[in-house]
Amino acid sequence: MKFPKINLDKLKNEGTGSVTAQERRKFLKLGLTVAGVYAGGKILSLTSAISTVHASGGGADFIKKYPYNPHYSMIIRQSLCIDCEKCVDACNSTNQVPEPNYRTRILTKKYTGKLDKQVEFIPVLCNQCNNAPCVRACPTRATYKDPVTGIVRMESKKCIGCKTCMLACPYDARYFSVERRAVDKCDFCWEKRLSKGEKQTGCSAACPTGSRTFGNLTDPENIVYKLIHQLEEQVWVIRPADDTKPNVFYMKGNMRSVENILNEQKFKYFDPNIKS
Amino acid sequence: MTGRMVNISKKWGFHGVEALKDASPGYKMVMGFFVLLTLAGLAVGLHALFVGYHHVYGVTRQISWGIMISAYIFCVVTSTGLCIVSSIGHVFGGEAFMPIAKRAVFMSIIFMFGGFCIIFFDIENPFRMAIWNVFSPNFASNMWWMGTLYGAYLVFMVIEYYFLLDQNHTLSRLMGFFGLVVGIAAHSNLGAVFGMLHGRPFWYGPYLPIYFIFSAAMSGGCAILFFTTLGWKINPEIMNQRMERAVKAVTQITIFLISVIIFFTIWKILTGMVSEGKQLVLMSLLTGSYAVNFWVFEIFLGMFLPLYLLIRSKGNNFNLILWATGLMMIGIFFMRYDIVVPGQMESVYHSLGVVEEANLLTYTPTFHEIMGSLFGIGFIGLAYFAGEKMLNGHQLEEHEIVPEGGYICPGCGAIHFMEEGETEEDAMKRHHRIW
Ligand code: SF4
Ligand code: SF4
Ligand code: SF4
Numbered sequence: 001m002k003f004p005k006i007n008l009d010k011l012k013n014e015g016t017g018s019v020t021a022q023e024r025r026k027f028l029k030l031g032l033t034v035a036g037v038y039a040g041g042k043i044l045s046l047t048s049a050i051s052t053v054h055a056s057g058g059g060a061d062f063i064k065k066y067p068y069n070p071h072y073s074m075i076i077r078q079s080l081c082i083d084c085e086k087c088v089d090a091c092n093s094t095n096q097v098p099e100p101n102y103r104t105r106i107l108t109k110k111y112t113g114k115l116d117k118q119v120e121f122i123p124v125l126c127n128q129c130n131n132a133p134c135v136r137a138c139p140t141r142a143t144y145k146d147p148v149t150g151i152v153r154m155e156s157k158k159c160i161g162c163k164t165c166m167l168a169c170p171y172d173a174r175y176f177s178v179e180r181r182a183v184d185k186c187d188f189c190w191e192k193r194l195s196k197g198e199k200q201t202g203c204s205a206a207c208p209t210g211s212r213t214f215g216n217l218t219d220p221e222n223i224v225y226k227l228i229h230q231l232e233e234q235v236w237v238i239r240p241a242d243d244t245k246p247n248v249f250y251m252k253g254n255m256r257s258v259e260n261i262l263n264e265q266k267f268k269y270f271d272p273n274i275k276s
Numbered sequence: 277m278t279g280r281m282v283n284i285s286k287k288w289g290f291h292g293v294e295a296l297k298d299a300s301p302g303y304k305m306v307m308g309f310f311v312l313l314t315l316a317g318l319a320v321g322l323h324a325l326f327v328g329y330h331h332v333y334g335v336t337r338q339i340s341w342g343i344m345i346s347a348y349i350f351c352v353v354t355s356t357g358l359c360i361v362s363s364i365g366h367v368f369g370g371e372a373f374m375p376i377a378k379r380a381v382f383m384s385i386i387f388m389f390g391g392f393c394i395i396f397f398d399i400e401n402p403f404r405m406a407i408w409n410v411f412s413p414n415f416a417s418n419m420w421w422m423g424t425l426y427g428a429y430l431v432f433m434v435i436e437y438y439f440l441l442d443q444n445h446t447l448s449r450l451m452g453f454f455g456l457v458v459g460i461a462a463h464s465n466l467g468a469v470f471g472m473l474h475g476r477p478f479w480y481g482p483y484l485p486i487y488f489i490f491s492a493a494m495s496g497g498c499a500i501l502f503f504t505t506l507g508w509k510i511n512p513e514i515m516n517q518r519m520e521r522a523v524k525a526v527t528q529i530t531i532f533l534i535s536v537i538i539f540f541t542i543w544k545i546l547t548g549m550v551s552e553g554k555q556l557v558l559m560s561l562l563t564g565s566y567a568v569n570f571w572v573f574e575i576f577l578g579m580f581l582p583l584y585l586l587i588r589s590k591g592n593n594f595n596l597i598l599w600a601t602g603l604m605m606i607g608i609f610f611m612r613y614d615i616v617v618p619g620q621m622e623s624v625y626h627s628l629g630v631v632e633e634a635n636l637l638t639y640t641p642t643f644h645e646i647m648g649s650l651f652g653i654g655f656i657g658l659a660y661f662a663g664e665k666m667l668n669g670h671q672l673e674e675h676e677i678v679p680e681g682g683y684i685c686p687g688c689g690a691i692h693f694m695e696e697g698e699t700e701e702d703a704m705k706r707h708h709r710i711w
Pocket of ligand 2: 137138139140141142143158159160161162163164165166182183
């Protein structure tokens with residue numbers, strides 16, 4: 001499949017799987033975003049992933065700054081996840097989330113007809129959406145987007161327990177916590193770790209393969225910045241059609257490509273702050 | 277114009293608890309049944325509250341709204357519907373609809389309270405709602421608007437009812453108008469609570485807010501017919517020709533509204549079949565685990581059977597109307613359930629093609645949830661039967677000013693005028709030839 005002319009209106013949801021790095025570079029040079037191009041509801045091209053995190057992205061305008069600083073994000077390198085669930089355990093103990101509740105879980109995807117990889121594990125957690133449906137739905141502002149960190153948090157005492165937010169969330173990231181008498185969710189470990197000066201979340205620190213990589217999207221030196229802005233590999237978000245502008249990104253991400261990216265040997269990464 | 281004041285009802289208005297004491301033993305037994313049902317529902321609800329909802333309710337993280345929200349919606353839909361249909365008469369002056377007004381407004385208030393009874397045992401922290409809805413409002417939230425507008429709606433309806441009892445028709449009309457406007461806003465907002473959830477394709481879109489209004493009107497027509505004909509069974513005196521005319525008019529409008537809802541349902545299915553996100557859920561309604569709910573209850577009991585029976589009744593056969601609308605009420609409950617629960621059946625990760633969410637999610641109501649819902653239904657039944665006696669069949673007027681040359685028709689209760697040299701009987705005959 002090819003994109004003969006870059007015409008956003010004519011783009012179909014045919015996937016970006018075969019868009020070469022060269023073509024992607026072309027998109028970037030033109031300053032275009034490819035929002036909404038996805039296959040099977042999940043693949044989003046590199047460029048649209050970037051526009052996704054902008055509070056008011058879209059069109060041909062790249063916004064020069066991310067809305068928050070630090071802009072906490074997580075990038076999940078799917079092919080590195082081995083389903084050890086150490087992250088789930090770490091999360092449960094760090095944030096006191098007793099069974100059967102969870103803030104994060106690992107989904108399993110089975111491929112048939114592929115020789116190299118039969119199973120893939122997909123860790124999911126709250127996306128700390130920039131355009132969070134849960135925040136809009138809550139009648140009492142018990143759940144809110146923290147204006148400083150951009151983390152979607154809970155003010156438990158205001159929660160009436162109507163559970164509208166649980167239905168509004170397109171990522172099944174919320175549950176009613178009996179202990180807190182309120183709905184609870186992943187807060188990127190803000191309360192237990194980040195606010196106390198730690199740099200990693202419970203789950204990312206516990207991840208033995210580096211599948212979960214947590215960091216700051218505004219800092220060009222940060223690994224998350226580098227992984228998301230590289231040109232070699234596709235980056236996508238889950239359920240892009242819901243337009244929630246998530247802050248959890250996904251890529252296949254094997255070890256080699258990461259090394260390359262970090263050493264900047266072979267590939268340059270894309271910097272949205274510099275217009276080419 | 278000069279006129280004389282004529283009492284048209286010897287037993288108008290509030291009759292107090294005395295009226296209940298005079299009721300027949302059978303009536304007392306029916307009331308006793310509803311007392312027990314309400315108390316049992318309350319007891320089980322309190323038990324659930326005490327041991328923790330998560331232990332005894334069937335709702336889960338992914339299907340977090342179950343039968344109780346459906347029952348709540350059933351109640352508030354009916355309440356709004358009663359308000360909409362009765363407003364044709366006492367707000368917009370449709371003469372034929374006048375006699376049903378009082379019972380309709382009364383039941384509308386009762387249904388609202390019934391809904392609150394149910395939601396009390398569904399929302400985890402109902403008391404916080406009273407505080408934070410006021411001090412921390414989120415104006416972008418449909419849920420906030422729904423709660424606030426329904427609160428205002430209830431206030432207007434209560435004031436309106438007071439003025440109806442007080443025979444102050446100007447103010448009752450004004451309040452009725454406000455009640456109607458706020459009620460429709462509240463109700464379409466309830467539809468939007470579902471319709472504005474992006475991630476739920478079965479609900480998302482403007483369909484539900486619009487559907488809710490029409491569906492409410494249909495429920496309202498059904499409820500008016502049901503409670504009026506039941507009232508006639510209890511006390512045949514409430515039927516006079518005016519009331520018969522009203523029943524006929526409401527029957528006609530209900531037939532029309534059922535047809536509208538059939539039309540809505542057909543298009544929901546047809547459009548949904550070509551939408552990837554809706555098809556799976558629709559198939560479970562058409563041929564899957566919700567097929568009985570859908571075909572037997574929603575379609576047959578809720579639409580086709582009442583449509584047929586109401587047309588056959590010609591608006592005159594009250595027994596038939598009573599059956600038609602009684603069964604229809606059951607069907608309508610399933611209609612609500614078929615919106616709320618199936619809309620959550622498809623996990624948000626289903627489209628990702630993962631093993632964990634390959635199947636549709638399931639939900640079965642538990643005993644506690646059913647009893648919690650029956651708490652509200654029992655309360656409504658109790659209030660209805662008590663109201664029929666204590667308010668003496670909800671007759672509209674205490675007295676009427678009869679102008680010179682007119683008289684109150686003993687048959688229809690309306691004012692007739694005699695022409696020169698005519699007797700009352702001649703006038704009545706002449707008058708009623710059109711009927
Ligand atoms: S993933 Fe869900 S809970 Fe998290 S911010 Fe987005 S909508 Fe809210
Ligand atoms: S359950 Fe709590 S946090 Fe969620 S919408 Fe209701 S009040 Fe807000
Ligand atoms: S960031 Fe923290 S709260 Fe969120 S899933 Fe990871 S460990 Fe749990």
